[in-house]
Amino acid sequence: MDADQLLAGLHAAAPVVAPSLLAADFANLESEIRRLEEAGARILHLDIMDGHFVPNLSFGLPVVEAVRRVSRLPLDVHLMISHPTQYVRRFREAGADLLTIHVETAPEPIRLLQEIRRLGACAGLTLNPPTPVQSVEPYLEFCDLVLVMSVMPGFGGQTFQPVALEKLRRLRQTGGKRLLLSVDGGVDTGTAGPCAEAGADLLVVGTGLFSAGDYRRRLSELTETSRAVRACGSKE
Numbered sequence: 001m002d003a004d005q006l007l008a009g010l011h012a013a014a015p016v017v018a019p020s021l022l023a024a025d026f027a028n029l030e031s032e033i034r035r036l037e038e039a040g041a042r043i044l045h046l047d048i049m050d051g052h053f054v055p056n057l058s059f060g061l062p063v064v065e066a067v068r069r070v071s072r073l074p075l076d077v078h079l080m081i082s083h084p085t086q087y088v089r090r091f092r093e094a095g096a097d098l099l100t101i102h103v104e105t106a107p108e109p110i111r112l113l114q115e116i117r118r119l120g121a122c123a124g125l126t127l128n129p130p131t132p133v134q135s136v137e138p139y140l141e142f143c144d145l146v147l148v149m150s151v152m153p154g155f156g157g158q159t160f161q162p163v164a165l166e167k168l169r170r171l172r173q174t175g176g177k178r179l180l181l182s183v184d185g186g187v188d189t190g191t192a193g194p195c196a197e198a199g200a201d202l203l204v205v206g207t208g209l210f211s212a213g214d215y216r217r218r219l220s221e222l223t224e225t226s227r228a229v230r231a232c233g234s235k236e
């Protein structure tokens, strides 16, 4: 899908839940994806970990390619890797529609964000909970998306850190409406509302979705909760 169309669609539908496949049953990935599609998911979040930038390994290019083969949903690829410059082209070729790099791994991210856009994907920049929001602000015009980490990256199932809410609020102001804001880590039915209220357009949810037996029901609970607060906010 064309990057501009994808962004316009996500903005129009926001807040949107992005299931994180990290929490899926990898032995049955295709059926997990099918269940998510049937539950109404409109995007998939894929976490790439290199055991270097983060103290864990997840999956890499072959899995992104495999997911691309079985689903037409946009793929939101989160690169938790030390050397993103070497890999963005390959992840795009593997099927990524959004590619997000960490500001901690790319102290001069402009060229890389431009390259992601040149490759036809949406360019995302993300920051860890201890990283000040000011570290991404000089680059906002080169970003289609900013992903605010609400846990230290590397593992699913951690507790949401409220510092993310302050960052979302500030980025909503400094980045304007054009910027797609995403939040990742510890998002569940309790934290989705505050995230949406603070300005999140995309809510990445792993454990908070896959722990449910009924994905459709949980996905609509998460979506309804976040839409309700957004609707209240827009009336003010």
Ligand code: DX5
Binding pocket: 020, 021, 022, 023, 045, 047, 078, 151, 152, 153, 154, 155, 156, 157, 158, 184, 185, 186, 187, 204, 205, 206, 207, 208
């Ligand atoms: C954390 C990853 C997340 C993770 C979120 O390093 O970037 O995308 O899957 O998982 P939960 O929702 O379980 O915190």
Ligand code: ZN
Binding pocket: 020, 045, 046, 047, 078, 184, 204
């Ligand atoms: Zn992630």
